[in-house]
Amino acid sequence: MNWNTFTWIAIATSLLWIVGAVVSTRSRRRGPAVAISLAGSLLFLTFIIGLWMTLGRPPMRTMGETRLWYSLFLSLTGIFIYARWGYKWILPFGAMMAVMFVCINVFKPEIHDRAMMPALQSIWFVPHVTVYMFAYALMGAVTLFAIYLWIRSSRKEVQPEEMQVCDALVRMGWGFLTLGMVMGALWAKQAWGDYWAWDPKETWAAITWVGYLLYMHLRPRLKDNRKAFGLLIFCFILLQMCWWGVNYLPAAQDLSIHTY
Amino acid sequence: MTYPWSLILCLLFVYLLIVIYLFAGKRVSFLYDGKASTVALAIVLVFLLIFGLVRQDGRPDGLWGALGFTDMAGSPVFAAVLLCFAGMTLLRAIENIHHFSLRRFPMAFSHIALSVILLAGVFGKGDKQYLTATVQEGERVGMAADETGKQRPLPFQLGLKDFSMEEYSPRLMLANASTGARIPGYLTLTEDFTSGTLGDWEITVEEFLPMAGRLADSLDYQPMQHVGAEPAALVSAVHRTTGKRVKGWVGADSFLFGKAVLPLDGEQALVMPRPMAKSYLSEVEIVLPNGKVRSADITVNHPLSVGSWKIYQSAYDMSKGRWSTVSILDCVRDPWYGVVQVGLWMLMLAALGMIMFAGGIKKKAE
Structure with missing residues (x-):
């Protein structure tokens, strides 16, 4: 399994996700849509595992590789939310996002490097990146939900239960962000002797983490839901800065060890 | 600020906050209630945003340089902000312990863990020694350079028997x-x-x-x-x-x-x-003050512990690559790390709790 087979897997996976999303909007039962979407995710996971075996290292090093995990977790998060709460919009949105990231990998593949520098050869590498990608996927899903609710609010009032879904997803995402950050700290101590060195990526990870923490503390006092949605979108922009924006930030050029 | 003052001041700070909480009670709740937390988080977020957006090159010129924000990690203002934030989090943690509820343990653990990490970070900063030893094959050194390049004594002698590298x-x-x-x-x-x-x-x-x-x-x-x-x-x-x-x-x-x-x-x-280097390894020998000699291998991600010190494989002579006869080893003494580690693992538990009970409030509302 390598990047040459990716295009075919991408087409099959995207079709399954899209069909699953369409079925979710048409069918009253959740089972069929969940099964079809899950089949897409499992196919995608099979590709990732195959790529892992071909490369001889976890496919988590390059931007393109982290996008694979993001697509996978985004689809799984969408399926989970749909199966749990039954929102009809989540699978189409989740599938759209996941397919978009798959398309970026098809049309603009980053150079996929076989080599892995010594610092990355650690037991922390896989869990650190995986939980971060899961957190990003959850935060992506909650941002989509917030945008949807915000747009819809002119027609239909936002229900308290819907805000609770937002809050639950943020708490879950923040939990994963925390796990990723703590694992990164424990790893950094093992590799460089310092658990926190204010590397630009670390600073932006802290910014994102504090941003969502602010949301969690502010929410009980926010009467206007639109402010909550605004803050969620702002936090997601911070998250994007942390994920890839920092690579292009003039203030961080040549200063980060997290370059990929 | 170094040991013992760092420890004394840290304990006094914690003691002071416990006393304030116990004796001033609700009269000072405005210091750590929900409103105060959001204000504190917003202030920390603003400082972190400046930290992330201003190039951290330590230049003293310009507005940010004059304010000391081009070296935010060394800025006393930022340290003060973090200390205030740590104090507030600690007050919140004390309250959480005082009114402990199992249902809210992720929140309580987060507050306790964060205050422990922040306090150990702020008060323990001065006690940390981060020295870089440059060792030639066949030689021993007893000194290593600090962050300013000044040579400092090590409590042991560090010898390099061989440096080797595997490449892709x-x-x-x-x-x-x-x-x-x-x-x-x-x-x-x-x-x-x-x-x-x-x-x-x-x-x-x-x-x-x-x-x-x-x-x-x-x-x-x-x-x-x-x-x-x-x-x-x-x-x-x-x-x-x-x-x-x-x-x-x-x-x-x-x-x-x-x-x-x-x-x-x-x-x-x-x-x-x-x-590209796949892995590199330093075969070292450590001569302890009592004359005992210990041999060990150090690679990236696998540091060597010598008493309260840890030795990390950092770099080598990049101009020679695999033929380098020099190894650069970081010698680190971080006596507060044990405390930080407790905080980090506690934060991990809190995060797991947060994930597991993320939908808890919804159930209650139902």
Whole structure:
């Protein structure tokens, strides 16, 4: 399994996700849509595992590789939310996002490097990146939900239960962000002797983490839901800065060890 | 601020906050209630945003430089903000402990963990020693440089018996002929590699030498088991549309033999970057003050513990690569790390709790 087979897997996976999303909007039962979407995710996971075996290292090093995990977790998060709460919009949105990231990998593949520098050869590498990608996927899903609710609010009032879904997803995402950050700290101590060195990526990870923490503390006092949605979108922009924006930030050029 | 003052002040700070909480009670709840928390988080967020957006090069000029924000990690203002934030989090943690509820343990653990990490970070900063030792093969050092470059004594002698490196297979890449900038895409050279495509060029390797060098008066490489030997390949390249054919040696940069670049046309050249390090290892010996000698291997991610110190494999002589006879080892003493570690694992537990009980409030509302 390598990047040459990716295009075919991408087409099959995207079709399954899209069909699953369409079925979710048409069918009253959740089972069929969940099964079809899950089949897409499992196919995608099979590709990732195959790529892992071909490369001889976890496919988590390059931007393109982290996008694979993001697509996978985004689809799984969408399926989970749909199966749990039954929102009809989540699978189409989740599938759209996941397919978009798959398309970026098809049309603009980053150079996929076989080599892995010594610092990355650690037991922390896989869990650190995986939980971060899961957190990003959850935060992506909650941002989509917030945008949807915000747009819809002119027609239909936002229900308290819907805000609770937002809050639950943020708490879950923040939990994963925390796990990723703590694992990164424990790893950094093992590799460089310092658990926190204010590397630009670390600073932006802290910014994102504090941003969502602010949301969690502010929410009980926010009467206007639109402010909550605004803050969620702002936090997601911070998250994007942390994920890839920092690579292009003039203030961080040549200063980060997290370059990929 | 160093030990014992750091510890005394930290304990006094914690004690003071406990006393304030116990005796002033609700009269000071405005210091740590929900409103105060959001204000504090917003202030920390603003400072972190400045930290993230202003280049941290320590330059003293300009507005940010004058405010000390070009070295935010060393800024007393930022330290004060973090200390206030730590104090507030600690007050919240004390309240959580006072009114402990299992249902809210993720929140309580987060507050306790965060205050422990922040307090240990702020008060323990001065006690941390981060020294860099540059050791030659066959030599021992008893001093290492601090962050300012000043040599400081180590409580042991550090000797380097051998430095060795394992490398990945070399690669062929295209590069811009005038700027030298490498163009994405590469071919990995192994013993059984014969041909491949890079950009518009069909590349055929006619001879591959994993260890090669060349004599001063020759452009041709030959196999060489010698210090400074690097991989080289005799390559022919054919342009897919024009049919232009170029043949010659391409060699990785050696500190002894230089490098060989094959110009293809006016715009592009074929280059072989020096192979990437897969792993590197320092075989060291530690001479303790009591005269005992201890031998050990240090690699990246596998530091060596010597008493309260840890020795990390940091770098080597990059100009010589695998032939480096120098190892750069970081010697770190961080007496507060044990405390930080407790905080970190506690935060991990809190995060797990947060994930598991993320929907808890919804259930309650139902």
